[in-house]
Amino acid sequence: MQNALILRRLLLFAALGLILSFVLAPFAWQVITALKPTAQLAELPPLLPAHPTWQNFGTVLGAPGFWRACLNSAIVASLTVFLAFALGVPAAYALAKLRLRGAQLVLTTLLCFSMFPAIANVAPLYLLFIRLGIRDSALAVVIAHSVFAIPFAIWTLTSFFKEIPDDLYRAARVDGCSHLGVLRHVVLPLASPGLLSVALLVFIFSWNEFLYALTLTASERSRTLPVAIALFPGLHEIPWGEIAAASVLATVPTILLMLVFQRRIVSGLTTGAVKG
Amino acid sequence: MRASFRERLGRFGLLGPAVAYVASVAVIPVVFTLWLSLRKQMPIFGISQFVGLQNYLFLMRDARFWGAVGHTGYFVLVAVTLELTLGLAIALLLHQKFPGRGLARALVLIPWAVPSVVAARFWEWTLNADFGVLNFLLRTRINWLGDPFWAMHAAILADVWKTTPFMVLLLLAGLQVIPEHLYRAARIDGANSWQAFRHITLPLLKPIILLALLFRTMDAARVFDLIYVLTGGGPGNQTETLVIYAYNLLYRTLQFGYGSSVAVATFFFIVLLSLAYLRELRRTWQMRE
Numbered sequence: 108m109q110n111a112l113i114l115r116r117l118l119l120f121a122a123l124g125l126i127l128s129f130v131l132a133p134f135a136w137q138v139i140t141a142l143k144p145t146a147q148l149a150e151l152p153p154l155l156p157a158h159p160t161w162q163n164f165g166t167v168l169g170a171p172g173f174w175r176a177c178l179n180s181a182i183v184a185s186l187t188v189f190l191a192f193a194l195g196v197p198a199a200y201a202l203a204k205l206r207l208r209g210a211q212l213v214l215t216t217l218l219c220f221s222m223f224p225a226i227a228n229v230a231p232l233y234l235l236f237i238r239l240g241i242r243d244s245a246l247a248v249v250i251a252h253s254v255f256a257i258p259f260a261i262w263t264l265t266s267f268f269k270e271i272p273d274d275l276y277r278a279a280r281v282d283g284c285s286h287l288g289v290l291r292h293v294v295l296p297l298a299s300p301g302l303l304s305v306a307l308l309v310f311i312f313s314w315n316e317f318l319y320a321l322t323l324t325a326s327e328r329s330r331t332l333p334v335a336i337a338l339f340p341g342l343h344e345i346p347w348g349e350i351a352a353a354s355v356l357a358t359v360p361t362i363l364l365m366l367v368f369q370r371r372i373v374s375g376l377t378t379g380a381v382k383g
Numbered sequence: 384m385r386a387s388f389r390e391r392l393g394r395f396g397l398l399g400p401a402v403a404y405v406a407s408v409a410v411i412p413v414v415f416t417l418w419l420s421l422r423k424q425m426p427i428f429g430i431s432q433f434v435g436l437q438n439y440l441f442l443m444r445d446a447r448f449w450g451a452v453g454h455t456g457y458f459v460l461v462a463v464t465l466e467l468t469l470g471l472a473i474a475l476l477l478h479q480k481f482p483g484r485g486l487a488r489a490l491v492l493i494p495w496a497v498p499s500v501v502a503a504r505f506w507e508w509t510l511n512a513d514f515g516v517l518n519f520l521l522r523t524r525i526n527w528l529g530d531p532f533w534a535m536h537a538a539i540l541a542d543v544w545k546t547t548p549f550m551v552l553l554l555l556a557g558l559q560v561i562p563e564h565l566y567r568a569a570r571i572d573g574a575n576s577w578q579a580f581r582h583i584t585l586p587l588l589k590p591i592i593l594l595a596l597l598f599r600t601m602d603a604a605r606v607f608d609l610i611y612v613l614t615g616g617g618p619g620n621q622t623e624t625l626v627i628y629a630y631n632l633l634y635r636t637l638q639f640g641y642g643s644s645v646a647v648a649t650f651f652f653i654v655l656l657s658l659a660y661l662r663e664l665r666r667t668w669q670m671r672e
Binding site for chain 2: 116130137197224254321337358
C-alpha cells in the first residue's frame with residue numbers, strides 16, 4: 108500500500124516535470140539567448156554561455172524606441188481599463204440589480220459583440236480614424252481595444268454584482284440611497300475583488316493585443332510593445348539577442364501580474380464562463 | 384408598479400452611455416464593413432464604386448481564399464484537439480493534492496500571460512533552421528519554418544503552448560465544482576479510477592468542455608499574431624489563414640472592398656463553427672435542468 112502510494116507520487120511528479128519543462132523551456136531559452144554575446148548566438152554547443160553578458164538588455168534599455176513603446180503600452184492599457192470601468196460599472200450595476208426588462212437580451216447581445224473577430228471592424232475603424240486625424244495615436248488604439256473590453260467588462264462585472272445579496276441593495280435603497288450612492292457605498296466595496304479581476308484581465312488583454320495596434324499605429328510615436336517587437340528593426344541581419352532581451356522584458360509585467368494576482372485572474376476568467 | 388420618471392431617467396443614465404458607446408464603436412463599424420464589402424474601394428487609385436455582390440462572386444472562385452479556409456480549418460481542428468487533450472490531462476493532474484500544487488498551477492499559467500507576438504518570437508528562435516535549439520537537441524537539420532508542412536505545425540505548436548493554460552484554467556474550475564461525495568460513492572460501489580473518470584468526471588465536465596472548446600475554436604479561427612510573426616503566411620502562402628489573407632488584402636494591397644468581403648466571410652466561417660457547439664451546449668444544459 109505504502110509502495111503504491113510512493114509510486115503514484117513519483118509518476119505524478121515525473122508528469123509534472125515534463126509539463127513544466129514544456130511550459131517554461133521556450134521562455135528559459137529566450138532568457139539564455141538574451142544573455143549570450145552576439146558572437147556566440149550562432150554557436151551550439153555550448154547551450155549556456157560561458158560569459159553571460161547584459162549587453163543585449165543594455166542595448167534594448169538604452170534605445171529610446173523601447174521606452175516609448177513601453178510607455179505607449181502602459182498608457183493604452185490603463186486608458187482602456189479606465190474606459191471599460193467608466194462605462195461598464197454603471198451598466199453592469201443596472202443589469203445586475205435593477206430587474207430591467209430585456210436585461211438578458213442586452214447581455215447576450217453584448218457578449219456576441221465582444222466575440223466579434225477584430226478583422227470584422229478593423230477596416231472601418233482605420234478609415235474613420237484617418238478621417239478624424241487620430242490614426243497613429245494612443246487614443247485610436249484605446250477606442251479599438253474598448254470594442255472588446257467594454258462588452259467583456261459589462262458581462263463579467265454583471266455576474267460579480269449579481270453575487271451581492273439583493274437584501275443589502277434593497278436596504279440601502281429603502282434608506283434613501285440613490286443609485287450612485289448604492290453603487291459607491293454598497294456594490295463597489297463588496298465587489299472589489301471582482302473589480303480587480305476585470306481590471307487585470309482588461310489590462311493584460313490590451314497590453315498583449317496586436318492586430319488593432321499594428322494597423323492603427325504608423326510610427327514609434329504610438330506603437331505599443333507587441334508591435335515594436337514584431338517590427339523589430341534590423342539593419343543588415345536579425346538581432347536575435349536584442350529581440351530576445353526585448354521580448355523577455357515585454358513579458359515581465361504581465362507575468363508578474365499573473366503570479367501575484369493568479370487567484371483574481373482565474374476567478375475573473377471563470378466567473379463569466381462557469382456561472383454565466 | 385410603474386417606475387417614476389426620475390427612476391427611469393436614472394436607469395437610462397446608468398445603461399445608456401455604455402449601450403450608445405458599444406453601438407457606435409462595435410455595431411456601426413461592422414455594418415460599415417458589410418457596406419464596404421459591396422464596393423470596389425482602392426483609395427490609392429481613387430477607385431470607389433458600388434459593385435453589388437461582385438466581390439462575393441469573385442470570392443467563390445478565389446483559390447487563395449479557399450486555401451486560407453483550408454489552412455484555418457486545419458489549424459483550428461488540430462490545435463484545439465491537442466489543447467483539449469493536453470489541457471484535460473494537465474487539469475486532472477493539477478487537481479490532485481500534492482505539495483507545491485499552488486506554485487505548479489501558477490507556473491503552468493505563465494504562457495497565457497505572454498503576449499502572442501512574444502510567444503511567436505520565442506518559437507521563431509527555438510525553431511530557427513540554422514541556430515535553433517530544437518534542431519540541435521534533436522540532431523536534425525529541418526527547416527521548420529521554411530517547409531510548408533512543418534511551418535503549419537510549428538504555428539500549431541506555438542498556439543498549443545500559448546493557449547493550453549487557458550484550457551487548463553477553465554477545466555480546473557469545472558473539476559472543482561464536482562462534489563467529492565460522488566467519487567466516494569463510486570469507490571464504495573467498486574468503481575476504479577477509469578470508471579469514475581468515464582462516468583462521473585466526463586459527463587459533469589461536459590458543459591465546461593464544450594464552453595472551453597467554443598472559446599478556443601472562435602479564438603483559433605481568427606489566429607493572426609502568431610502566424611504573422613512566425614511565417615507571415617508563408618512559405619508560398621501555405622500557412623495563410625483567413626485573417627492573414629484579409630489583412631494582406633486590406634493593408635498590403637489596400638483593397639478595402641474585397642478585403643472586407645474576406646473579413647465578412649471570416650466572420651461567417653467563425654459563426655458556422657460556433658453554431659455547432661452552441662447547439663450541443665444548449666442540449667447539455669437542457670438535459671441538466
